[in-house]
Amino acid sequence: MNSTSSNASTQDEYAIHTRELNLWYGxxxxxxxxxxxxxxGLITSLIGPSGCGKSTFLRSxxxxxxxxxxxxxxxxIKVLGRNVYDQDVELVQVRKQIGMVFQRPNPLPISIRENIIFGHKLHNEGRKARISEEDEIIEAALRKVLLWDQVKDRLNSKATELSLEEQQKLCIARLLPVKPSVLLMDEPCSALDPKGTEAVEELIWDLRGEYTILIVTHNMAQARRASExxxxxxxxxxxEHTATEDMFVTPEHKETADYIEGRYG
Ligand SMILES: Nc1ncnc2c1ncn2[C@@H]1O[C@H](COP(=O)(O)OP(=O)(O)O)[C@@H](O)[C@H]1O
Ligand SMILES: [Mg+2]
Known part of the structure; x- marks a missing residue:
């Protein structure tokens, strides 16, 4: 990371820090x-009924x-100590630091290989990577998401031909070569079957510590299992914002308890 910034304030221990954030659609x-x-470095889950603003928050x-x-x-809104809405902040830098995974897997309609290297190329314009270097990057990213063995013999086939579970793993894998610090995940398992959900969840859990992960989920069991x-x-x-276990065992607010117990839609 940026080791040259010596003016770290206490706020900088936070990956994401917002104050008085208000947002209007019209x-x-x-x-x-x-x-x-x-x-x-933690996994934080974001829960709440449909329409409460979870995706809006992530997208801001x-x-x-x-x-x-x-x-x-x-x-x-500060990300790693920098106000992302500062005039001198480059959007490209913001997007490099922050990777995002959406509800429906959205690989590009190009090969598996090109999907993985796409972001890396975009952020390293002007510096041409050697093919062998690219190969290493692709293998490392696919291994990290436990997809390498399944796809290593068909790296040139279209990513859109993979199963949904594989596509979502690929969508996580393609973020990694860009070396983001923060991963935003908006209901990343909602399009997957139970087996796929379990596999992707496990994968997200494995990324703990290496990335700060903010994950939106409707699945209380997932939030409880997968977040700190x-x-x-x-x-x-x-x-309410608290340690996951506390939220589920001793929620401070009645609204939280009602939601966790399934009394909201
Ligand atoms: N692009 C948009 N234009 C206008 N209103 C929107 C848009 N996206 C979301 N909203 C509204 O903002 C509120 C929060 O939506 P959203 O962030 O998608 O909620 P959640 O992700 O928690 O389901 C909802 O009332 C929704 O209708
Ligand atoms: Mg949403």
Whole structure:
């Protein structure tokens, strides 16, 4: 990482740090005064009923909400100590630091090989990697997601021909060569069958410590199993952020308890 920044404040122990974050889609306010400090190197799960703003929050961290012209964001979002909305912050740098995995696997309609190396090439423009170097990068990334043995003999076939589980693993693998610090995952297992869910979840758990992971899930069992801290949101607000075990055993708020016990949709 950037070892030259010596002016680390205490806030920098947080991978993601927001203050008074508000967000509007047109006139509709979707996030209200979100103050979150998400610790580095942990897996934090983000839970809450449909429409409470989980995806919106994730998308404001890497600034993909702003592709919509009618979104207005107000407040502070720091990623690894830097305000991502600072005028001198380059979007390319933000996206390099932050990898994202979506609900539906979205590999590019090109080969497995090209999918894995795509981001790496994009972020290393002008520096041509040797083929052997690329091969090493591809193998390492695919091994990390436990996909190497299945695909090593068909690296040139289309990624879209893989099973959904394999596609989602590939979508995680292709982030790794870019060396992000933060991984945002928006219900990464929701399109998978139980077996696929288990495999991908296990994989995410294995990445713990190497990356800061913020994962949205509707699956309480998954949140409880796979995360160290947990955030509960309701109607655009953060209700509770605590150690996962505490949230599930002794939630502080009635709304949290109601949600965990399945009394919300
Ligand atoms: N692109 C958009 N344009 C307008 N409203 C949106 C958009 N995306 C989400 N919303 C609204 O913002 C609120 C939060 O949505 P979202 O972040 O997708 O919730 P969640 O991921 O928790 O289900 C919802 O009321 C939703 O209808
Ligand atoms: Mg969502």
């Amino acid at each position: 006139t509709f306010q979707a996030l209200f005064d979100v103050n979150l400090s998400i610790k580095q 961290v890497n600034r993909i909400n702003e592709r919509l012209g009618y979104v207005r964001t107000d407040g502070l 801290e947990c955030i509960f949101m309701l109607m655009g607000k953060v209700v």
